[in-house]
Amino acid sequence: MELLKTKPGIHKSRGGLIRSFVFIENGKIKDITISGDFFLFPEEAVFKILENLKGTPAKREDLLRNIEDTYAKENIQSPGTEPSDFTESIMKALEA
Amino acid sequence: MKEWRFIDFGLVDIRDMMAMDEAILKGDEGNTFFFWTPKKSIILGFFQKAEVELDLPKCKDYTITRRISGGGIAFSDDRCRQINYGVVGTIDNDLFPLDIIESYKQVCGVLIDTLVHYGLNAAFRPINDVTVDNKKVSGNAQTRREGKLLQNGTLLLDFDIEEMLRISNIPKEKFLDKKIASVREGLTWLDRELGEQRDMEEVRNVMKEKFEERFHVKLKTGTLSNNEKELAESLLPKYYSTEWVYR
Secondary structure (H helix, E strand, O other): OOHHHOOOEEEEEOOEEEEEEEEEEOOEEEEEEEEEOOOOEOOOHHHHHHHHHOOOEOOHHHHHHHHHHHHHHHOOEOOOOOHHHHHHHHHHHHHO | OOEEEEEEEEEEOHHHHHHHHHHHHHOOOOOEEEEEEEOOEEEEOOOOOHHHHEOHHHHOOOEEEEOOOOOOOEEEOOOOOEEEEEEEEEOOOOOOOOOHHHHHHHHHHHHHHHHHHOOOOEEEEOOOEEEEOOEEEEEEEEEEEOOEEEEEEEEEOOOOHHHHHHHEOOOHHHOOOOHHHHHHHHEOOHHHHHOOOOOHHHHHHHHHHHHHHHHOOEEEEOOOOHHHHHHHHHHHHHHHOHHHHOO
16 A cells, blocks of 8 residues: 555544554455554554454444454453544544 | 563664564563663654654664564664663563553653652653653553563653654644644653753663662673574564565
């Protein structure tokens, strides 16, 4: 993805800044990248979050449920950052 | 009294240091407290993209790498007036709490005790900052692996805010009002707070003392084991690679 040509969605959670770069096709997420100074354990699980979001309808409830599922499956802990914060960042990217 | 290992790595290339940092976490040499002084460099947090967070054409004379823990960029300028530390500890729910924020608070306590020693109004600001009069003076980053934690952090003795702003892309969302004004208001460093420069070795020694007091241990100067050296050697290519740094 050409990040610098894509307008990011920017959202600050209590745990840090989340910048989302989202590419949509037919109302679904085709590609997504994030950059931020938040904390998330285990760190590699962030790639699972992104991978699982691909193909998800670009709607708040679908995104949130998808991220919450990955959190549960991967036992993710992210102090100060919730699945709803990632969702908010993505929603802002969609509005951008 | 229990003895824990202490290492001062001195002035280092940040890529070499991050390899040794990971090697200490993955090695089996017990709890360790260490210092290093980075040469001019930028360390990206695990979740940060170089091209997003940095104005790369302006970073040409910086060594850039990425660490295995989250959080924001750690920026070191030519002045080298930063104390960088690392702690590797076995999570025991006592000295190193299982709760992530509690464990940050415990290790950051060493920095707070050090700042209080100098008469400053230091406090822990969750998740991972230490402040003096509500201004950030220290950033810290933690990762965990197989029952152990690694915490890295920096205590600013001096800091070049203008240079950090020149090389980084900090969006307005990070601060409420205008960029430069709020960064200035939000950050501070020891030299400024004390109105004079302290000898870095002296400050490091105070930190060591406060560490020993807080953890009820004696720090014994040591080195990397052969196993850790081999591990660090095998990790070096990652920290020097484009795939890791610019992924």
